[in-house]
Amino acid sequence: MxxxxxxxxxxxxxxxxxxxxxxxxxxxxxxxxxxxxxxxxxxxxxxxxxxxxxxxAKPDLDVSGVAPVTGAFTATGNGAVFTPAAGRPFNLTVYATGGTAPGSALNATVYLARSIDGGTTYLPITATGAQLFSFTTVANESLYETQTGVTYRLICTLYTSGTVNYRFAQ
Structure with a gap:
């Protein structure tokens, strides 16, 4: 070729x-x-x-073939599952309806959880035992997954009011 x-x-x-x-x-x-x-x-x-x-010969980074996943919280619960392609960066955006400016409150607490067992168990992401990626304000994170088949989801543990929107994309 x-x-x-x-x-x-x-x-x-x-x-x-x-x-x-x-x-x-x-x-x-x-x-x-x-x-x-x-x-x-x-x-x-x-x-x-x-x-x-x-x-x-390397693929373009902006063409992952993975469809974006969007969702919203209006109560506590689990968000939709996102499975990124391994070896490529992906993005997570969390924002409240009507509040997209940095520092805008979500009126909720959501955290990013990761599963390595096909979605049976989701655990918070940690570093030296401290939980990372717990959000109470607008967030825009870039992440990277090295393993195939790993899934992510947001979990809303505390909800006050409004709508908390999110989007995973690769």
């Missing part, structure tokens, strides 16, 4: 002295070694081209 070097990669390639007449260079990245295009590249240029070829 032939890959066109992406615009940012092409700019990097041009800075490294890989300027060619064409605006993009087609390279066969499926071979075990990247071809030395017409034998015209210096060793350093060839090594950079190999690295760029390897980078072009």
């Amino acid at each position: 032939t890959h066109l070097l992406k615009r940012g990669m092409l700019a990097l390639a041009m800075m490294a002295g890989l300027a060619f007449a064409a605006p993009a260079m087609a390279v066969d990245c499926t071979t075990s070694t990247t071809p030395n295009v017409a034998g015209t590249l210096a060793n350093a240029q060839f090594e950079i081209l190999q690295k760029l070829c390897a980078q072009s």
Whole structure:
């Protein structure tokens, strides 16, 4: 399969002295070694081209294939389950209807819980025994999961009034 070097990669390639007449260079990245295009590249240029070829084969981070999960709390309880793709960052946003400014109160307490057993048991996320990701105000968190099949959900343990909205996305 032939890959066109992406615009940012092409700019990097041009800075490294890989300027060619064409605006993009087609390279066969499926071979075990990247071809030395017409034998015209210096060793350093060839090594950079190999690295760029390897980078072009990696998936774009903004295309995870995982559908966002949204929900809302109007009482205590468990939120919807989100299963992120492993090895990629994902985001969690928590906000109250009518209160999206930083520091806006949720009128509730919600915490992020994680399950490693297919959703049978959800535990709060901790560091050295202290619970993390417990929210009483608007939050926008970026997280990262390394294991396949791990699920997350928010749990509302204290509710006063209003609506607490959330969104998981990857």
